[in-house]
Amino acid sequence: MQVTSLHTYPVKSMAAVSQRTLDVEPGGPVGDRRWAVVDARTGEKVTAREEPGLLHLAASTTGAGVRVETRDGRALDVARPLDGRRVTTTFSRLSHALDAGDEAAGLLSAELGRPLRLVWQASVTDRSFRLDLGGLAGEPLSLADAGPLLLTSETSLAQLQEWVGPEPDLAMARFRPNVVVDGDVPFEEDTWGQVRLGDVDLRVQQTCDRCVLTTIDPVSLEKGKEPIRTLSRHRKWDGAVWFGVWLAPVSAGRIHLGDALSVG
Numbered sequence: 001m002q003v004t005s006l007h008t009y010p011v012k013s014m015a016a017v018s019q020r021t022l023d024v025e026p027g028g029p030v031g032d033r034r035w036a037v038v039d040a041r042t043g044e045k046v047t048a049r050e051e052p053g054l055l056h057l058a059a060s061t062t063g064a065g066v067r068v069e070t071r072d073g074r075a076l077d078v079a080r081p082l083d084g085r086r087v088t089t090t091f092s093r094l095s096h097a098l099d100a101g102d103e104a105a106g107l108l109s110a111e112l113g114r115p116l117r118l119v120w121q122a123s124v125t126d127r128s129f130r131l132d133l134g135g136l137a138g139e140p141l142s143l144a145d146a147g148p149l150l151l152t153s154e155t156s157l158a159q160l161q162e163w164v165g166p167e168p169d170l171a172m173a174r175f176r177p178n179v180v181v182d183g184d185v186p187f188e189e190d191t192w193g194q195v196r197l198g199d200v201d202l203r204v205q206q207t208c209d210r211c212v213l214t215t216i217d218p219v220s221l222e223k224g225k226e227p228i229r230t231l232s233r234h235r236k237w238d239g240a241v242w243f244g245v246w247l248a249p250v251s252a253g254r255i256h257l258g259d260a261l262s263v264g
Helices: 052-056 102-112 154-164 228-234
Strands: 003-008 017-019 021-025 035-039 058-061 065-069 075-079 086-088 096-099 116-120 149-153 179-181 194-197 200-209 240-249 253-256 261-263
Touching: 003 021, 003 253, 017 058, 052 102, 065 102, 075 102, 102 116, 149 154, 154 228, 154 240, 200 253, 228 240
Parallel strands: 149 179
Antiparallel strands: 003 017, 003 179, 021 253, 035 116, 058 065, 065 075, 086 096, 096 116, 149 240, 194 200, 194 261, 200 240
């Protein structure tokens, strides 16, 4: 097996950035999900589940922070708000984040038609991931939902597409992975305990339970019932449906396109 694509999501719920290499630290890929959008009035996190338009915003990491771009070509460079206002948020196990300023808030609010703010997680050590989801005491976590790094398999997706039928076309982008591998046997990743990618050792934390975000086409933003409906027939247990696996870094290092995956 080998790595076929790599992705980061500098701002949670915005479009993926394809990468040729992925630098991995204890909290996950460098530059992944350290920024997020929150409601300007309540501090509640805002994701593409309820605001699919976020999928049409692009974000890329810069030396000073992040660049946010709209579909009509507007772009804004936002510096890391090292002295930004502390904002109380609803991210689990994170008491606050740092506000990125009025210009970023204005762009997001105008684009999505509601009062929004952009916030930054100053350090992954500010948040740990849940022990009941496979975390170990003190392991850090970005603003990702449940784990530091998400891996999916092309072979597993091909099997899911076969179950679904020809429509809709289930692009891997629906599942928002960091690492995609070609795979040998569908869903063999469920059985892994530890893997090595490039020079990075990772522990399989748990299988990833999937939500309504996978039912939104990231290009058209059209909503449907797939793949949740089909996953419910073939991949449902413990009251959830499952696709992909969360990985927790055991060591820091770099993953390259084409790197072999070894299971240990």
